[in-house]
Amino acid sequence: MAKIGFISLGCPKNLVDSEVMVGLLQKKGHTITADPAEAEILVVNTCSFIEASRMESIETILEAARLKNSGACRKLVVAGCLAERYPKQILENLKEVDALVGVNQIEDIVRVVSDEPVNLPDSYGRSDADLYLYDHTTPRALIGPRHSAYVKISEGCDHACAFCVIPKIRGRYRSRSIPSLVKEATRLASRGVKEIILISQDTTSYGLDFGMQDGLASLLEALAGIRPLRWIRVLYAYPSLFSDRLIGAMNSSEKICRYVDMPLQHASARVLKAMKRGGTRKSLSRLVGHIRKKIPGVAFRTAMIVGFPGETKADFLELKDFCREMEFDRLGVFTYSDEEDTIAGALYPKIPGRTAEYRRRVLMQQQKRISARKNRALIGQKLPVLVQGPARESDLLLEGRLQSQAPEIDGICLINDSEIDDVKSGRLYTVEITRAFDHDLLGRIVR
Ligand code: SF4
Numbered sequence: 001m002a003k004i005g006f007i008s009l010g011c012p013k014n015l016v017d018s019e020v021m022v023g024l025l026q027k028k029g030h031t032i033t034a035d036p037a038e039a040e041i042l043v044v045n046t047c048s049f050i051e052a053s054r055m056e057s058i059e060t061i062l063e064a065a066r067l068k069n070s071g072a073c074r075k076l077v078v079a080g081c082l083a084e085r086y087p088k089q090i091l092e093n094l095k096e097v098d099a100l101v102g103v104n105q106i107e108d109i110v111r112v113v114s115d116e117p118v119n120l121p122d123s124y125g126r127s128d129a130d131l132y133l134y135d136h137t138t139p140r141a142l143i144g145p146r147h148s149a150y151v152k153i154s155e156g157c158d159h160a161c162a163f164c165v166i167p168k169i170r171g172r173y174r175s176r177s178i179p180s181l182v183k184e185a186t187r188l189a190s191r192g193v194k195e196i197i198l199i200s201q202d203t204t205s206y207g208l209d210f211g212m213q214d215g216l217a218s219l220l221e222a223l224a225g226i227r228p229l230r231w232i233r234v235l236y237a238y239p240s241l242f243s244d245r246l247i248g249a250m251n252s253s254e255k256i257c258r259y260v261d262m263p264l265q266h267a268s269a270r271v272l273k274a275m276k277r278g279g280t281r282k283s284l285s286r287l288v289g290h291i292r293k294k295i296p297g298v299a300f301r302t303a304m305i306v307g308f309p310g311e312t313k314a315d316f317l318e319l320k321d322f323c324r325e326m327e328f329d330r331l332g333v334f335t336y337s338d339e340e341d342t343i344a345g346a347l348y349p350k351i352p353g354r355t356a357e358y359r360r361r362v363l364m365q366q367q368k369r370i371s372a373r374k375n376r377a378l379i380g381q382k383l384p385v386l387v388q389g390p391a392r393e394s395d396l397l398l399e400g401r402l403q404s405q406a407p408e409i410d411g412i413c414l415i416n417d418s419e420i421d422d423v424k425s426g427r428l429y430t431v432e433i434t435r436a437f438d439h440d441l442l443g444r445i446v447r
Contacts, residue, residue, distance in 0.1 A: 001028075001029045001030050001031065002030050002031070002040045002041050002113055003030075003031045003032075003033050003038060003039055003040045003041070003072070004025055004030050004031065004032055004033065004039055004040070004041045004042075004043065004113060005032075005033050005034075005035065005036040005038070005039025005041070005042045005043070005073075006018055006021070006022060006032065006042075006043050006045065006143070007036065007042070007043070007044045007045065007060055007064065008045045008143065009044070009045060009046055009047045009053070009056060009057055009060060009080070010045070010046065010047025010049065010053060010057075010080065010081065011047065011049070011199075012150040012197070012199050012235070012408075013150075013152055013155075013199055013200070013201070014045055014046075014047060014080055014081070015143065015144065015150060016134075016140075016150050016151075016152045016199070017045060017079070017080065017103065017106055018043075018045045018079075018143060019140045019141055019142055019143050020106055020134045020138055020139070020140050021043065021045070021079065021101075021106055021109045022140075022141040022143065023138065023139030023140040023141040024106075024107060024109060024110050024138070024139050025109060025110065025113065026139065026141055027139040028110050030113065032141070036064065036067055036071070036073075037067060037070075037071040037072070038071070038072055039067075039071070039072060039073055040072050040073065040074055040075070041073070041074070041075045041076075041077065041113050042064045042067060042073050042075070042076050042077065043077045043078075043079055043101075043109070044057070044060050044061050044064050044076070044077070044078050044079065044080075045079045045080040046060070046061070046078060046079065046080040046081060046082035046083060047080060047081050047082065048080070048081035048082040048084070048085045048086070048165070048169065049081065049165070049166065050334070050337035050339065051337040051338075051339075052337065054082060057080075057082045058082075058094075061076070061078055061090075061094055061096075061097065062094075062096075064076055064096075065094070065096035065097070068096055075098045075099070075113070075115075076096050076097050076098050076099075077097075077098065077099045077100070077101060077109070077112055077113070078090055078094075078097050078099075078100050078101070079100070079101035079102075079103075079106075079109070080101075080103060081103060081169050081170075083100040083101060083102050083103075083121050084102040084103045084104070084121045084123050084169050084170075085123060085165070085168075085169050087100050087102070087120045087121045087122070088120075091120075099112045099118070100120060100121055101118070101121070102120075102121025102122075102123070103121070103132070103169065103170055104121070104126060104130050104131055104132040104171070105118060105119070105121060105132065106132055106134065107132070123168060123169055123171075126171070128171070128172065131155070131156065131171045131172070131174060132155070133152075133154070133155045133174055133176060134152070135176055135177075135180045135184070136180045136181070136183035136184040136187070140184075142188075142191075142193075144407075145388060145389070145407075145425075145426070146191075146192050146193070146425075146426055147192060147193060147194045147195065147386065147388070147425065147426030147427075148193065148194065148195040148196075148197065148386070148388075148407060149188050149193045149195070149196055149197070150196075150197045150199050151181060151184060151185060151188070151196050151197065151198055151199070152176075152199055152200060153175065153176055153181060153198050153199070153200050153203060153206050153216075153219065154173060154174060154175040154176060154200040154201075154202075154203075154205070154206055154209075155170055155171070155173075155174055155200065155201075156170045156171040156172050156173045156174055156201065157170065157172075157173055157201035157202055157205075158172055158173040158205065158209075159201075159202065159238070159276075160276050160343070161265070161275055161276055161277055162274060162275050162276045162342060162343035162344040162347070163275060163305065163308065163336060163337075163339065163342055163343075163344040164339075164342060165339045165341055165342055166201055168341055170201065172209075173201070173202070173205055173208070173209050174209055175205075175206050175207050175208075175209050175210060175212075175215065178207075178215075178218065178219050178222050181219060181222075181223070182222050182223060182226070185223050185226055185229065186226050189226050189227075189228040189229045190228065192426060193228075193229070194228070194229065194230040194231060194386060194426055194427075194428065195229075195230065195231035195232075195233060195386060196223070196229060196231075196232055196233070197233045197234075197235060197406070197407070198216075198219070198232070198233065198234045198235065199235050199236060200236060201236065202236055202237070202238045202241070203216055203234050203235065203236050203237055203238075204216055204237045204238045204241035204242055204246065205238065205241060206219060207219070213245075214243055214245040214246060214249075216234070216246055216249070217243070217245045217246045217248065217249035218249075220232060220234070220246075220249045220250065220252075220253075220256055221249050221252060221253075224252065224253035224255050224256060229255055230255060230386070230428055231255060231257050231386065231403060232253075232255050232256045232257065233257040233259055233406060234250075234256075234257070234259070234260075234261065235261040235406065236261060236263070237260060237261060237262040238262070239262055239264060239277075239279060239284065239287060240278070240279070242260075242262065242287065242291065244294070247291065247294045247295060250295055251294070251295060257403045257404075258295055258296075258297050258298045258299065258403060258404070259298065259299045259301070259403060259404055259406065260291055260295070260298055260299070260300050260301065261301040261302075261330075261406065262300070262301070262302055263302060263303035263304075264279075264284055264302045264303070264304065265277055265303065265304060265305050266304060266305060266308065266311075266315075266319055267281045267284060267304075267318055267319045267322035267323075268281070268311075268314075268315035268318045268319060269281065270310075270315060271308055271310070271311055271315050271319075274308065274309070274310055274344075274347065275305075275308060275344070276343065281318060281322050284322070285322065285325065285326060288300060288326055299329040299330065299403070299404030299405075300326075300328050300329050300330070301328065301329060301330035301331070301332075301406065301409070301410065302328050302330070302331055302332075303331070303332040303333070303334065304319060304323070304331065304332070304333050304334070304363065305333075305334050305335075305336050306319070306333060306334075306335055306336065306356050306359040306360050306363065307335045307336040307351040307353070307355065307356025307357075307359060307360075308336045308344065308351070309336070309338075309344055309347035309348055309349060309350055309351065310347060310348070310349060310351075311336075311351055316359050319363070320362065320363060320366060323363060323366060323367065323370075324366060324370075327370050327374070328367070328370070329371070329374060329404060330371075330406075330409070330410050331363070331364075331367040331370075331371075332409065333360045333363045333364055333367075334360070335353065335356040335357055335359075335360050336351065336356060338350065368438045368439075371411075371438055371439055372436065372437070372438045375411075375436035375437065375438070375439070375440075375441055376436045378433045378436060378441060379433050379434065379435065379436055380432070380433065381432070381433050382430050382431065382432045382433075382446055383402050383403075383430070383431055383433065383443075384402070384403060384428050384429070384430060384431075385400040385401065385402055385413050385415070385428065385429055385430075385431040385443070385445075386400050386401050386426070386427075386428055387399075387400040387415070387423060387424070387425055387426070387427055387428075387429055388400050388401065388412075388425060388426075389425040391412075391414055396416070397414045397415060397416050398414070398415040398423060399412045399413070399414055399415070400412065400413050400415060400429075400431070401413060402441070410439070411437075411439035411440040411441065412440050412441075413431060413433075413440070413441045413442070413443055414440060414441070414442045414443070415431060415442075415443055415444065415445060416442060416444065417444035417445070418444060418445035419444070419445060419446055419447065420445050420447065423445060429445045429447065430445070430446050430447045431443040431444065431445055431446065432444055432446050
């Protein structure tokens with residue numbers, strides 16, 4: 001039995017893959033260590049979505065490789081999207097890498113650490129039969145906090161966004177069954193998880209692959225019946241699939257977070273068309289307005305891409321004005337990354353990196369003012385907060401999240417006072433907001 005170290009990069013979907021691999025290895029009796037320096041086997045679960053994440057993955061692999069010379073490491077395994085996309089290039093150029101585990105070979109990790117041969121990932125040659133998706137019977141060990149867990153409801157994607165390589169890496173869309181998801185969520189809740197976060201490439205397509213309409217709505221209603229759960233959050237919604245049935249389901253239980261995460265990517269009809277996403281500024285503002293009217297108090301998160309090939313100054317100003325008008329509660333802005341094997345990779349003119357970066361900064365500056373104003377409006381309000389534990393920046397404070405704050409991507413609520421003794425992590429408390437910052441809040445526990 002080996003001592004194995006895991007480094008998990010990329011999105012929450014990749015984190016779930018890491019947790020499944022850890023679960024499988026622990027079931028086989030292996031020990032998992034949080035300290036890469038003492039690991040005999042190191043697994044780097046990589047991301048390959050855009051240039052920046054690929055660079056981070058390669059740097060992390062090289063860092064891990066150095067441990068083969070200085071630490072206990074005798075075997076270096078690369079898993080995830082980079083392994084799936086560039087198997088041959090990794091083995092040719094990174095000689096320290098001993099084995100690869102693709103995104104559809106998650107369960108091969110057990111054989112790899114036992115030095116058994118496995119096939120190389122082959123995202124081009126694989127068939128549908130090779131596509132992998134864990135279920136409630138698959139061992140899984142939570143790597144993140146004990147009170148909040150991601151649940152992957154499907155894998156792959158059937159959309160064809162011009163800038164995105166994920167369908168090529170992760171394959172066609174395939175959903176898990178509602179009974180399997182309810183069983184997994186029930187087990188997580190029985191282990192103290194208070195918040196589950198439903199993730200996939202597109203949660204609103206859930207169930208379409210087995211002929212279900214509004215599958216996500218039915219899933220939410222089924223999950224809302226799990227007693228110990230307090231919050232059910234949904235990420236990665238797709239604009240054209242956000243139905244009134246889903247809105248109804250989101251309003252059907254206090255447990256379902258009044259939180260919508262819907263990457264819109266742009267607001268110029270011309271750019272949206274080139275991105276193969278469709279829609280116009282008018283149709284998107286109508287959709288956002290409709291959701292806000294039908295789900296009172298909903299927090300709206302979105303993501304935009306600037307610097308897409310052919311994006312003019314006028315397109316950008318329309319996007320900026322749209323974001324000013326919509327006043328999103330949460331906004332992430334990414335600079336376009338030219339990806340081989342994508343439609344956009346062949347589109348011109350390319351926008352210079354510094355122009356794209358300038359546009360990203362301008363949008364985030366505008367958003368900072370919007371976020372600060374919205375946060376100030378919360379001062380004096382008493383709101384439910386899920387306490388996560390000591391603050392990362394100061395052990396004088398606790399940190400938690402409101403329902404309108406998703407982990408890792410949104411701000412937090414710091415807590416510097418309490419009318420309650422012995423505050424416990426993973427519990428919900430009512431917090432009175434006393435101060436507001438650009439993205440974070442400060443408050444005191446009142447009950
Ligand atoms: S919805 Fe579009 S951006 Fe998202 S994973 Fe699918 S193809 Fe990529």
